Amino acid sequence: HFYKRSLHCAMNTVAILRQTMDILKMEPEIAVLKEEDRKAYFEAFQPFDWNSNGKISYGSLLYAMRRAGANPTEVEVHDIINRLDDGSGTLSFDDFCKVMVEKNQEIDPENDYKESFRVFSKDEEGCIPAEELKFVLQNLPGRIKLEEIEEMVKIVDKNGDGKISYSEFRVMLGAIPLLLD
Secondary structure: OHHHHHHHHHHHHHHHHHHHHHHOOOOOOOOOOOHHHHHHHHHHHHHHOOOOOOEEEHHHHHHHHHHOOOOOOHHHHHHHHHHHOOOOOEEEHHHHHHHHHHHHHHHOOHHHHHHHHHHOOOOOOOOEEHHHHHHHHHOOOOOOOHHHHHHHHHHHOOOOOOEEOHHHHHHHOOOOOOOOO
16 A cells, blocks of 8 residues: 555656646757757658658658657547647647657656666765655655655665665656676
8 A cells, every 4th residue: 555655656757757847948959959869860851852842741750750760650640730720730740759759758668767766866876765766756746745755765775775766766656677697
């Protein structure tokens, strides 16, 4: 019962972090898009830019995304179009890049764990001190008792070093443990 509550709390933490990103208007940044990804996206986008105006029709989005390595369903593409529709019937290359970044983040649940882990202050070894995790969890809405937090840290901190490594953190959020050689 306690562990399920702790897991639920941790998942709420991820939800709060996502809400914070939304409030701060933190979108997937195309500025941090790797040059090779940008080039690959352009190579997928360009053949459908029939007017050479830097835009593709909504009807070409599915095919451009597939050419870029994604495999969206028609329903997913319609959802994307409904979200981005400005009445023009077209999508710019920058918007296409944003769509692809979002799509690739959906595929990799590891991104959620990494984003959440980055929020915490780390020590020189890149771990979250247990005290930092306790502080954050104590200050979340829907307060958790200190005893419950301490028990959760004890359960999560497998090696008992008082630090939460990335692999321990992701397990706390419900991921399957990483297998180490």
